[in-house]
Amino acid sequence: xxxxxxxxxxxxxxxxxxxxxxxxxxxxxxxxxxxxxxxxxxxxxxxxxxxxxxxxxxxxxxxxxxxxxxxxxxxxxxxxxxxxxxxxxxxxxxxxxxxxxxxxxxxxxxxxxxxxxxxxxxxxxxxxxxxxxxxxxxxxxxxxxxxxxxxxxxxxxxxxxxxxxxxxxxxxxxxxxxxxxxxxxxxxxxxxxxxxxxxxxxxxxxxxxxxxxxxxxxxxxxxxxxxxxxxxxxxxxxxxxxxxxxxxxxxxxxxxxxxxxxxx
Amino acid sequence: xxxxxxxxxxxxxxxxxxxxxxxxxxxxxxxxxxxxxxxxxxxxxxxxxxxxxxxxxxxxxxxxxxxxxxxxxxxxxxxxxxxxxxxxxxxxxxxxxxxxxxxxxxxxxxxxxxxxxxxxxxxxxxxxxxxxxxxxxxxxxxxxxxxxxxxxxxxxxxxxxxxxxxxxxxxxxxxxxxxxxxxxxxxxxxxxxxxxxxxxxxxxxxxxxxxxxxxxxxxxxxxxxxxxxxxxxxxxxxxxxxxxxxxxxxxxxxxxxxxxxxxxxxxxxxxxxxxxxxxxxxxxxxxxxxxxxxxxxxxxxxxxxxxxxxxxxxxxxxxxxxxxxxxxxxxxxxx
Numbered sequence: 127x128x129x130x131x132x133x134x135x136x137x138x139x140x141x142x143x144x145x146x147x148x149x150x151x152x153x154x155x156x157x158x159x160x161x162x163x164x165x166x167x168x169x170x171x172x173x174x175x176x177x178x179x180x181x182x183x184x185x186x187x188x189x190x191x192x193x194x195x196x197x198x199x200x201x202x203x204x205x206x207x208x209x210x211x212x213x214x215x216x217x218x219x220x221x222x223x224x225x226x227x228x229x230x231x232x233x234x235x236x237x238x239x240x241x242x243x244x245x246x247x248x249x250x251x252x253x254x255x256x257x258x259x260x261x262x263x264x265x266x267x268x269x270x271x272x273x274x275x276x277x278x279x280x281x282x283x284x285x286x287x288x289x290x291x292x293x294x295x296x297x298x299x300x301x302x303x304x305x306x307x308x309x310x311x312x313x314x315x316x317x318x319x320x321x322x323x324x325x326x327x328x329x330x331x332x333x334x335x336x337x338x339x340x341x342x343x344x345x346x347x348x349x350x351x352x353x354x355x356x357x358x359x360x361x362x363x364x365x366x367x368x369x370x371x372x373x374x375x376x377x378x379x380x381x382x383x384x385x386x387x388x389x390x
Numbered sequence: 391x392x393x394x395x396x397x398x399x400x401x402x403x404x405x406x407x408x409x410x411x412x413x414x415x416x417x418x419x420x421x422x423x424x425x426x427x428x429x430x431x432x433x434x435x436x437x438x439x440x441x442x443x444x445x446x447x448x449x450x451x452x453x454x455x456x457x458x459x460x461x462x463x464x465x466x467x468x469x470x471x472x473x474x475x476x477x478x479x480x481x482x483x484x485x486x487x488x489x490x491x492x493x494x495x496x497x498x499x500x501x502x503x504x505x506x507x508x509x510x511x512x513x514x515x516x517x518x519x520x521x522x523x524x525x526x527x528x529x530x531x532x533x534x535x536x537x538x539x540x541x542x543x544x545x546x547x548x549x550x551x552x553x554x555x556x557x558x559x560x561x562x563x564x565x566x567x568x569x570x571x572x573x574x575x576x577x578x579x580x581x582x583x584x585x586x587x588x589x590x591x592x593x594x595x596x597x598x599x600x601x602x603x604x605x606x607x608x609x610x611x612x613x614x615x616x617x618x619x620x621x622x623x624x625x626x627x628x629x630x631x632x633x634x635x636x637x638x639x640x641x642x643x644x645x646x647x648x649x650x651x652x653x654x655x656x657x658x659x660x661x662x663x664x665x666x667x668x669x670x671x672x673x674x675x676x677x678x679x680x681x682x683x684x685x686x687x688x689x690x691x692x693x694x695x696x697x698x699x700x701x702x703x704x705x706x707x708x709x710x711x712x713x714x715x716x717x718x719x720x721x722x723x724x725x
Contacts, residue, residue: 177604180506206606218601220594222658222719231594234587235606280605 127153127320128174128210128288133188133198135166135173135344137181143169145344146188151288151322156314158331158352159324160365161341167324168215170341171290174322175212176202192288206235209287215296215324217273219280221266225257228265228276232283243283250279253309271302278306282313289313291323295330303327307334328365332356340365347388360387399716402704406673413680425559427679428672433565435671436572440627441648442655442663443576444620450583450658451592451616452502453510453599457517460645461524462621466490467628467637468528471537479541483625490621491614498613506599506609525642534639539632543567568630575626576664579619583660592616596658650705656718665716674700 128151135144144166151157159167172178173185176198190198197205202212211232220228229250233243251258254275260268265276274294281289291310295303311334313319325331332338338355340348348355355361362368364386410428413419444459469489473482501516547560583589595602595612603609631641651670655662674697682694708715 175604177600180600180603201608202603203606203608206604211606212604214601214604218598218604220597220601222597223590223593227590227593230587231590231602231607232605234591277601284606 127151127155127193128322129189129191130170130174131189131191133170133173133190134186135169135178135183136186137183139184143183143344144173147341147344147346148188149322149339149346149349151320152337154314154318154320155337156310156321156323156335158335158338159322159341160326160328160331160338160355162326165341166344167341168292169344171212171292171322171324173198175210175290176200176205177212177214203235206284206286209285210290211281211284211286211288212290213277213281213292213294215292217270217277219265219268219273219276222264224262225265225268225272225276226261229257229279229283232280235284246283246285250282253282253313254279270297271299271306274298274302274306275309278309282317282319286319288320288322291321293324293326295325295327303330310334328361347386397711399712402669406669409673409676409681413676419680422559427675429559429561429565431672431675432668433562433568433671434675435668436568437627437631437644437667438647438651438671439664439667440572440575440623440630441644442651442667443579443660444623444627445648445652446655446657446660446663447579447616447620447623449652450596452613453596454502454513454517455510456620457514457645458520458524459620459624459648460642461521461528462490462493462624463628463631463644464637464639464642465493465524465528465628466621466625467539467632467641468532468537470625470629471539471632471637472532474539479539483629486625487622490625491618494614494617494621497617498610502613503610521642521645525639537632537637539629539637541567541629541633543633562634564630564633568634571626571630572664575623576660579623579660582619588615647701650701652715653705654708654715656715658719659715659717662715662717670701670704673704 130147130149132146132148133144134142134146136142147166147170149157149159149170159170161167169178169183172181172183174190174197178184185198189196192205192208192210195208197208197210220231223231226247229247230243233246236243251261256272257275257279260272265273268276278289278291278294294306294310298306307330310321310323314321323331323335332352332355335352338349338352339346340355340361348358348361350358356366414421414424441459441463444462445456448454448456448459466486466489469486470479470482473485477485497520501520502513505513505516541564543564547562550559550561583593591602591607592612592615595607595609599609602612628637628641631644647670651666652663654669655664655666677700678694678697682696685691686694
């Protein structure tokens with residue numbers, strides 16, 4: 127459905143951030159993009175959604191295709207019209223608009239009339255009942271979890287077939303992270319929305335995704351089915367903080383680390 | 391220093407009320423004259439409000455402090471005045487609307503789009519450039535004389551309230567028309583921002599450019615819309631002002647008075663621009679007429695001139711105690 131083919135991204139004409147990233151999101155899939163800070167997760171998502179240009183970034187090589195069509199030269203709103211919507215890292219709600227107004231802005235690209243839009247609003251409230259309670263508060267005054275829900279709900283209002291979800295767990299309590307991921311799963315099953323999600327929280331992401339890519343320094347170093355990744359020794363050691371001996375105590379910390387197999 | 395938020399508002403209200411009542415209370419001023427000064431102040435205020443409104447609209451939707459609003463008012467007024475020499479006034483106004491929309495397209499394409507996501511200062515400098523360009527370009531194509539706009543409203547003032555005050559009160563018909571137009575315009579804008587999808591999108595863009603883009607709001611189109619609306623507001627302001635005083639270069643200087651108005655009312659607030667404009671209009675007129683003569687007598691000053699600095703001092707006081715203005719949006723910070 128979404129194919130990213132060897133893209134290179136350069137910021138400010140000099141800083142090479144992505145060095146040939148390829149990935150594939152199948153129809154109806156949840157694909158996780160994993161990696162540490164600065165690995166290039168957000169850049170990959172923004173390259174797809176065409177939000178890079180506003181940050182002086184540019185896709186210089188490779189191609190991005192959505193349903194067989196080249197999309198890397200379109201504008202962000204062209205892409206939203208084609209059904210790809212990004213939920214940005216750090217939520218980015220419109221602070222001075224109410225929660226409901228935030229959601230309604232998500233329907234800006236839709237031309238199918240009031241009835242359909244209010245039905246979509248009801249659907250969002252069905253998945254996020256908390257938002258119905260807070261519908262008339264300014265979203266700047268709502269909690270982090272509510273803002274994340276608002277951001278996802280706002281993207282849903284555009285009736286996307288794919289959502290690029292950037293770091294939904296950021297700054298949220300573990301219980302809330304779990305709740306949000308559960309809803310992502312539900313949306314995937316019931317509404318047939320495909321997800322490409324960038325996450326640092328490898329554990330949670332691999333539990334909910336079906337496929338994963340690991341990004342390091344702007345390259346995909348490993349990819350595979352989510353449960354294969356979760357049981358891979360390297361991933362366990364470097365991303366899940368587990369070693370063969372299970373959870374390690376800091377008292378017995380080794381002073382050498384296992385060499386990453388993919389660097390060999 | 392921790393002053394509760396209502397203090398500056400209460401203090402200002404008290405001051406204004408006192409300033410308004412004082413000349414009447416001393417009994418030295420004829421009530422009819424007092425009302426005439428009040429109305430004169432309100433009318434100047436309406437004009438300040440209209441210029442400030444243009445500022446607020448563009449600031450709300452793009453975070454750009456549009457220094458060129460005053461130049462746009464002059465440009466629009468010149469367009470109406472010169473076009474009206476060849477066609478009826480209503481056709482000239484429509485022509486001016488077309489011109490201002492074309493201008494909005496040009497500004498978006500040539501200035502805003504290349505400067506997307508740059509510092510606010512870069513954009514401010516760009517609008518400063520637009521100001522000088524519009525002033526000069528306006529003279530190149532429309533000429534630099536003083537032109538008249540004749541709206542067909544009878545010039546001779548009406549006498550009203552003759553039975554309430556001795557001698558009645560003189561009111562200009564065009565002032566009344568101006569006030570009604572301004573009220574209608576503001577009402578229409580309020581509905582537009584609150585109730586329509588486009589208005590909501592404009593407010594969304596004001597809050598967060600990138601997020602707005604990410605959900606498919608096209609920034610370029612939004613900017614064209616908001617600059618067009620500001621252009622139409624400029625036409626209304628320009629026609630009212632030009633109809634009263636003639637179209638001349640000094641109109642563009644009004645922009646400088648709109649600055650304290652938006653500081654007083656709040657940068658993001660349409661009602662703030664209106665109330666701020668009226669307060670400053672009335673305040674400076676009252677101060678000039680009733681406060682200056684006793685001051686001159688008491689301190690042996692050379693002249694009045696309060697009208698020229700009153701607005702700025704008021705704005706300065708507001709910056710100290712309530713920087714977001716009367717109706718401005720409070721910064722929402724999560725801690």
